[in-house]
Structure formats: structure tokens, C-alpha cells
Amino acid sequence: MSKIHRYLPNSVPEIKEKMMEDIGVSSIADLYSDIPDELVYKGVLEIPGPSTEAEVKAHVSGLLEENATLRCPPFMGGGVWPHYVPSVVDEVVHRAEFLTSYTPYQPEISQGILQSVFEYQSQVCELVGMDVANSSLYDWSTAVGEAALMSSRITRKTKVLVPDLMSPLRYSVLKTYTEPAGLSVEKVDHDEITGLIDLEDLKDKVDGDTAAVYIENPSYMGFVEENAVDVGEIAHDNKALYVVGVDPTSLGVLKAPGGYGADIVCGEGQPLGNHMNYGGPLLGILACTHDNRYIRQMPGRIIGITETLKDQRRAYTMTLQTREQHIRREKATSNICSNQALCAVAAGVYLSLMGPTGMRELGETIISRARYAQRKIGEMPGVRAPIFNSFHFKEFTVSFQHKSVDEVHRELRANGMQAGIPLTKQFPDLGETSLFCVTEVHSKKNIDSLVSVLKEALEG
Amino acid sequence: MTTKFRQADWAEPLIFELSNKGRIGYQFPPLEPEINDSLDPENLVPEALQRREAPNLPELSEIQVLRHYMHLSQMNYGVNSGLIYPLGSCTMKYNPIINEVLASHPKVTGLHPMQDDETAQGILKLLYTLKGYFLEVTGMDDATLQPAAGAQGEWTGIMLIRQHHRDNGELEKRTEIIIPDSGHGTNPASAHMAGFKTVEIQSNDSGTVDLDALTAAAGPQTAGLMLTNPNTIGVFEDQITEISEIVHDAGGLMYYDGANLNAIMGWCRPGDMGFDVIHSNLHKTFSTPHGGGGPGSGPVGVKEFLADFLPVPDIVEDGGVYSLDWDKPKSIGKVHGFYGNVNVVLKAYSYMVTMGGEGLKESSELSVLNANYVSRKLKDLKGYELTYDPEKPRKHEAALSASPMLNDTGVSALYVSKKLLDYGLHAPTTYFPLIVPEALMIEPTESEPVESLDAFIEAMTEINELAYENPVELLSAPHNTAVTKLDEVKAAHPKTICLSWRRFCQIMSDE
Secondary structure (H helix, E strand, O other), X not given: OOOOOOOOHHHOHHHHHHHHHHOOOOOHHHHOOOOOHHHOOOOOOOOOOOOOHHHHHHHHHHHHHOOOOOOOOOEOOOOOOOOOOOXXXXXXXXXXXXXXXXXXXXXXXXXXXXXXXXXXXXXXXHHHOOOEEOOOEOOHHHHHHHHHHHHHHHHOOOEEEEEOOOOHHHHHHHHHHHOOOOOEEEEEOEOOXXXXXXXXXXXXXXXXXXXXXXXXEOOOOOEOOOOHHHHHHHHHHOOOEEEEEEOHHHOOOEOOHHHHOOOEEEEEOOOOOOOOHHHOOOOEEEEEXXXXXXXXXXXXXXXXXXEEOOOOOEEEEEEOHHHOHHHHHHHOOOOOOOOXXXXXXXXXXXXXXXXXXXXXXXXXXXXXXXHHHHHHHHOOOOEEOOOOOOOEOOEEEEEEOOOOHHHXXXXXXXXXXXXXXXXXXXXXXXXXXXXXXXXXXXXXXXHHHHHHHHHHHHHO | OOOOOOOOOOOOOOHHHHOOOOOOOOOOOOOOHHHHHOOOHHHOXXXXXXXXXXXXXXXXXXXXXXXXXXXXHHOOOOOOOOOOOOEOOOOOOOOOHHHHHHHOOHHHHOOOOOOOHHHHHHHHHHHHHHHHHHHHHHOOOEEEOOOOOHHHHHHHHHHHHHHHHHHXXXXXXXXXXXXXXXXXXXXXXXXXXXOOEEEEEOEOOOOOEOHHHHHHHOOOOEEEEEXXXXXXXXXXXXXXXXXXXXXXXXXOEEEEEEXXXXXXXXXXXXXXXXXXXXXXXXXXXXXXXXXXXXXXXXXXXXXXXXXXXXXXOEEEEEOOEEEEEOOOOOOOOOOOOOOOOHHHHHHHHHHHHHHHHHHHHHHHHHHHXXXXXXXXXXXXXXXXXXXXXXXXXXXXXXXXXXXXXXXXXXXXXXXXXXXXXXXXXXXXXXXXXXXXXXXXXXXXXXXXXXXXXXXHXXXXXXXXXXXXXXXXXXXXXXXXXXXXXXXXXXXXXXXXXXOOHHHHHHHHHHO
């Protein structure tokens, strides 16, 4: 292989020497002469390469091929879900002008990304029933963390109430985010039969120190939180903010949180045109009502409409930057700088393709397929699915009476299937229970094979 | 210099304005009869939570959606599609195409994060190996790949410092993080989010850390120092060993902001300079695209004594088998819902093996050569100056000041940056670092051929001449971009602020 690297146009010796000569430098070492000798690294970085493109392609593809081949998409959710990504979405996010641009600090030459993200913000607002959405946070879990901090700044109170059945991963992130600010996070019990939030326990725990009451709808366990309206009223009666976390694929069929009193909405935008990618990049949604007290406390970039100075043409720019770290430094509402802008663009493209009809059909398709799977699995002897007596969306719990989750799981894997997130460690009180997920990507044939492998596992 | 650039201007309506009732852009596979027939469509969701009003999303056919976004893309500027993107501190190097191809592999895009480790051996091996390369470049002992961006890496790192002091029973008294006034804005914001007060120290006449000021600021209340090296004016902090000693003697820890790592790969390592915790931006130094604002990735490296505090899960290897280790009782917990921006990390891996250890070093060297080539050719022009020891070599970037131009002609750094856009060049970072007045912070990166550098130098030279001869012409720039200069005040004014289509419709109907 040539000593000249294909990524380094000035590595051609003649070019490099000419450049050095032009600026009066005799060697590259001259440019590093200010590094004290004892700090100069004497070794050679032990990283294989350089490699040709063909070598890299073979090597990385080879590594990825070591991931198992599954018979059908995993029946797993819990914050990242298998959904179909239309080809147009991938085409748009691979455009070099979007993909390889930085944050739009120069709006005149960056109207494309600015308008795209403004449209994403607008579509999220329509979907969740809010007036303002930011341009993105890292994922749902960090969005919950930011929503809690934001609530605390608005209310100047420090307690956050969350459902005891919330995602344990999100709970862990929420704890990490809120600990330094001195917030306390307290869990509210659920009804044993339905899984819904125990309103009496909530009333006992909510008080004058409560900054926010948070629910997830659908819940981590997959059921629809039917007490959503009452929870909001209880929060507001105690002058606490009502924060609702959503899976946006449910919002073609489920009421928008803005319609049942939410003050702040957060959620996971991955299912809107973003691949699972082993859990990242994801897309943290954050939206609120058009109230200056809220908007001023919002974390992250926000794109707004403005005009050109000269001829009053409509244009877009990052706005309210005085909330942000590069202006406000330690007084900023958050430290977030790089976010998930391209994932937001993907979500915007996805929602544009879907439209209102597509989002309704998506929700109906998911429920139909999930309910079919739920019924087929629940019919098997020794199995309860779901364990909570409520309406479910795309996820549902499956409890095994005579087998351990581990045994069932191993049998599924041996048959080229991944189904169910084991809840045995996350929620030991629920016994041998797993969290299954079915979406529009799972055909009847897929579901039937899952059922037949489960049968074998349970009989074996 | 003849300007050949003209950005597309489609005057593209908002996608909502293109909507026409009944159009759809995607169709779902029909439900199989057995699924369909067993359904009670009235009973899909509880009545009280049924959505009765459809969301007001646009209704378009597939080609309309595609064209809309194609038009918008043409009204944007990327490093792979532009000419030069010398945005200081952002390291806008080439984003290799092969990395995108590999990152689209279905064996990673379709992988669920809660799948059994046995089914994810390939990606786990890749992540584990990359962690090793990252430690090699930075001279650290252990790392997490979980932080989703540089700022999240900073915050994670300061949370580790917090946990260290708590573990030693000293958190109550160690309440301050020291940050030089040349530091990135994320530094104080991250320290604050991690529960610390920030203490700013002024830079000395060389633009580097003032040892007396540092000594005065350091004490039993010090939790740590955040520093980038080379710093934001592109100068290497050559007293870094003394700085480390002062902070460590006071019982504080050293945090390395890795935004400028691209200058020094293979030449020196933060781990050898006395830093205890570091982050690096994979979307800067390791070539992953920035996507118009993200996703990035900000892995954090630590010295051995902090390893127990790293977020869960850790990626571990035993006899060639890779797994996620959730059992870390002293961990700060999770900082991301899963394992970070894995797909971004994959691209960085692909880049690292493309370059190899030698190639990374050569990249750094050429990034430094390019930065010095540009800054030395510009610093003696009448309107610009290189503040702080102009003869001293810069590293990967140089912060030029347009102060002389502003004083002589009234043309500020803002107008220089706007005029550059007219040449089809992206502008440098402006008004940062804060210690350089009228700053134009230039980072060409090693990806730029000398021809692009010359075009940039020529444009900057012409702008300098224009400023002195015909400043009025500069004040109306840019002309060749999709839109001309914007009303930033209107965008943020409480009376006119408009952050969504919904709000836009309200404002329109009020008028």
C-alpha cells in the first residue's frame, strides 16, 4: 500500500514540504516543539492499519456477521422497538448536506437542517398536543431526567413521583440526572390487578414539595395508563407539574397527553424512522405548553421562525440561545450541545410519510398483531399473558408457571428467536415474567412460529 | 477571486403547506384474516383515552415528501458536499463514505439492545476492541462508551469525580470545579449539572493557565480542574505537569476536555499529562458525521482508581467471549437508556482501523500543519491579528482576532463570517474563545487539500481588502446563500416568537 493515505491530501511529500517552506517551518517536529520532551509519547500507537477500504469493509462486515441471524425481528421493546423504516427516510438522512453538517451556527447557509428540525418540532407538537418541542435530547431516559430538572426549576420544589413499574433503565438515568440537584425520586404503587397507578398511594405521597408527577403511557409493562386523567388532576391540585412519557407510535390511536393535562411531555422518538442499532442513537422527545415560564427553562436547542432583515422572507434559526451553555455557561438550563438532530430529521420524514391516517393505521395494526400474539400465548397451559388486566398497546407481560424465564429464553434462542425482556431481575416480585413486544413488522407467520417454539419450550 | 458559489433557494414551503387531504406516503401490509376477524375495532383502546381528533400531520405522497427534503438538503452545507468547513473546536474532517455503508449493515441496524449477549458477539467485540484503541490513544486505563455526546461525557466525567470524593468522604467540602476562562461553555454547564460551583480563572498573557491564579484558586474545597489541551486558542499548555501538580496537591482531580484531541494523537497522551478523567468526541477526532447537530458520541476514559465508578453496564471479555457486566455496585448508575450511540461508535471503529496508529499520528500532524499554514498566512494582514504569542506554533486550530478591522473600519468578525459564506466556504467559529476579542477560530483539519486552504486564505484576504476599501459591501453579506441575513431579535422576542407550525397558525389567525 502506498505511504500516501487516501484521506490525507497533503500527505504527498512534495506538497507537504512546499507548505512548510511557505510558512518557514523546517519540520513537523518544529510545530510540536512546545510539548515538553518528557510528555512526548515515545511509542507507536498500537492500532492496526492503515487499511484499504476493501480490508476495512471485509473486517467490519466480518465482525458484524458474528451477530446471530434471527428467524424474525426480535419480540422485544422496553424503550427501543423493531419498526419498519421506509426507504425514503434512509435516503434523506444519508444526504451529505444533512449528514455531514455541524450545528447550524450560520443560519443563512443552513436553512435545510433548520427548517427540517422546525418541522420535526411542529409534528411532535401535533402528535403530543403541545405548543413547543425542542430539537431533541439524547433519548427518552435523559428526557425524563431533563423534564424532572426543568420541573424543579419551574416550581422551585424538589420531589418527583414516578410509577413503581416505570422502566428500571430510565429510572436509573433519572436518578443519576437528579441526584446532584438534590431532587428526591419516590415510587408510587400500582394496582395489583390492573397495574394502573394506585391513586390513593399517589394522594398520600404528593405534597407541597412535589415538583412533578411522572407517568408513562403506555406503561413499561405495555398497558394503557387509564388513570392518566386522574393523575393529572391530583398533580395539579398539589401545584405539581404533570409529566407524561410516551411511545409516539401509540398516538394515532391514543389521546394526546396535551388532551389530558400534561404540562411536559417526553418520550422516545426512535420508532419514528430510526433503526434499533443496539440501543443508539435514539431520539429524546421533550415538549411543553406555550408558557414563557416553561420555555425559558427548556433544555436544548430550539428552532424558531424569523424573517430576513432585508426583504422579510420567512426563514429559520436557532433561538432562545440565552438559555444555553455557550452563552449562559454555568447558569444554562442544561449542558446539552450536540443532540440527536439527524434522528429528529428522520422522525420528521417518517411522520410526513405517515400522515394522520398512517399513524392511526400504525397504531391499529400494532394493537391487532400484539393482541393476536397475546391471545395465542395466553391460551397455552401454564402461561399468563398479560399478567395485568388492562388494555395493552404493543408490549405485554408473559408469566410462566412451570418453567423459568431463563429456560424458556434459552429454548427460544436455540431456535433462532429473541423474545421477551426478562423481568426476573428488574421486577422479582412479578415472578417468572418476561416483557414481550409485537409491532407491525411481525407477521402472523412470525407470531405463529413464536407460539410454536414457546409450546415446545414449555412442553420440553 | 471569482465567486462561483450559489446555494439553491427553493423558497420551500413548510411541509404542512404542501398537504392535500387523502394523500399517503406509506402503506401497511394488510392484517391476515385470522388477526383481522378476531378484532373489535371499537374496543382497541379504553374509551376515555381514545384519540378522537387525528393529529394535524401533513398528507403527502411519497415523491412529494422525498422532493421536499431533497430541496431542503440543497439548502444546507456539509463538509462532504462543501469546500471547507473550518469551524474551530468542531473538527469538521472528512466523514468517510465506507463508514456509512458499514453502519447501515442490517446486522447492526436490526439489533435490539436487550438481546442476549450470545446473539450480539460481533458488536460487543467491536465495542470492546474500540475501547482498547481509545485507551491506547489517550493513555487511560478504562472507559465507558455510554455518553451520547461530548457534553454528556463531560458531565459523566465530573459525576465520576463526584463519586470519588464521596467515596473518600470529602464530597461535602469539595464543592468547586476550576475552569479557565478560555474553556468551552459546556465545561461550566456540565460541572454545574453535576452539582458543583464553578470557579473561573483568568488566562495569563500567553493565553494559557496562569499558575498563580490556579494556586490561589486551588484548595481543600477543590473537586477538580477542567482543561482542554491544546487549549481553545490552539496553544499547547506546556506547563501541564505543574498544573496537574497544583490540582493534585490540593486533592482535586484533573479533567481533560477532549474536544481538541485531534491535534496530538501519537504525539502525547492526556493520561501521561496527569489527567484522571477524559472524554473524547468521536464526531470530531474520529470522523463520525455530526448530522446537523448530532448524534455524536462522547466516551469517557479514566485512570484505574476511578474504574469502579463507571456507568453500568461495562463491556467485558473472558476467553474470547464478550458480555455486558451489570454488576458494578460503586457505579454512578446509568447515563443513557442503553449503551450509548453504538452506531456512531461503529463508524469511529471503522475510521480507526482505516488510519491505523501511524495514520492517526499523521492526521494530527497534518491538521497542525494546515492550521499553521492558514494562520501564518493571515496573521500579518492589516485587519487580523493572532493574539497571544503570534510567533508560537499553533496546534490544530488558531483563534484569529478581527479587532484591528473592527477598530479601523467598523467591520466585525460577524461580517467577515457572513461574507465567507458568499464564497461557498463555511465560516470559522466566531466570538469564541471569549478571551480573544472578535474571534475567528479556524480549524481546517487534515482533510483539506492545500487548494482549499488557499481558497480560504484568498477569500479572507479579499475580505480584508474590502473592509478597508468598501466596507458597505461587506455589511450586506451574505447574498449567495439560500437566504440573506436574518432577524435574530424577532426570532426570540416574546411577542413574535414562533416555535411550531401550530403557533404559526395561531399568529396568522390573530393577525
